[in-house]
Amino acid sequence: MNTRQSRLDVLHSLRERETRSGYGWALSTDVPPGLQQSLQTAAAQGLVELADREIRAELSAHEGRPVLWAARLSPQGHDVLTYLDASPDPTPNCTPPSADEQVIELRPAQMDALRVYANLGPVLRVAPADGLVERVRTAYFDRPGNRWRMTLTTEQIDSVAYAFYLRALSGSVAEANWFARKYGVTYRVDPATGRPGAVRPRARTVSP
Template sequence: MADTATRAELATGNHLVWAARLAPDGHDLLLYRPADQDRSRAWLTKQASEGYQEVALQPSEMTMLRRFVALAPRLSHSPAEGLDDAVLEAHWDAECNRWRLQVNRDQMDSIARTFYLERFTGMTTASNRFARKYGVMHRRPRAAR
């Protein structure tokens, strides 16, 4: 905290009640907090758009989706454009214990593909719940005869 002499020097005609020197964490916080507000603005913009739908995912489903997005560069079928942003913009809703995302139709299909891939590990619950709740299920393409 600044002493009286430093506050007087900084005041330049105005009376300063207090002044503080920011630690490195304080500088990081000045960058971090507005970035969170930018995500909120993006959320509201998508919420008002007809092309987007809100999806509520259980914590385990969000973990699967984050893994899928992280693997994007190595996958033969990449996630839909913007799905990584939707994952970053997701809000935690403690009341219903769900992550809320705003996604478009292509991103919904990518989420369904995520849960389709999980089926091969023996986890069918997410795929079935997503299909039941949102009417979207990824189907394996049929091979040409």
């Protein structure tokens, strides 16, 4: 087990024990010596708080016996687990896309621009397509390829084009131009309707 996972396991164990205790502190009687040692290390990293003499005295009064050691998550330790719980699964989605879906891959800078649009969703007049915010949140990062990967519907892909359209009008056309070349979708005024929207090249009609 790697060091990062070991640290997370220690924090999870502490959270379970401090929740069970009813005091918001995990007491020495519920924490094995090996885990206590790991928690001492986590405390040195600012992820765990160890009870001082005053708090131990209060806990002793509640317990009716001496409490010589107690620990709880620090605010930072709590936030680490909260962030982890809200983070996407690092395992790639191996489910094949359905008929109306397509796998989209974005470079980190392009994904940053899309996240700005997704985060602004509630205040935008042209909101992200249904489900896009969740797809962005749970996107898989392919480290060797340095790409964020998502499976999107046609409507969600149109929203990505709109996000890059906003980015283009704000100063950088690189994302919109790249997306148009790569996926054949651009957001502009459609000559056929005179209205702005996602535009795809129309298939050419071959004369008989």
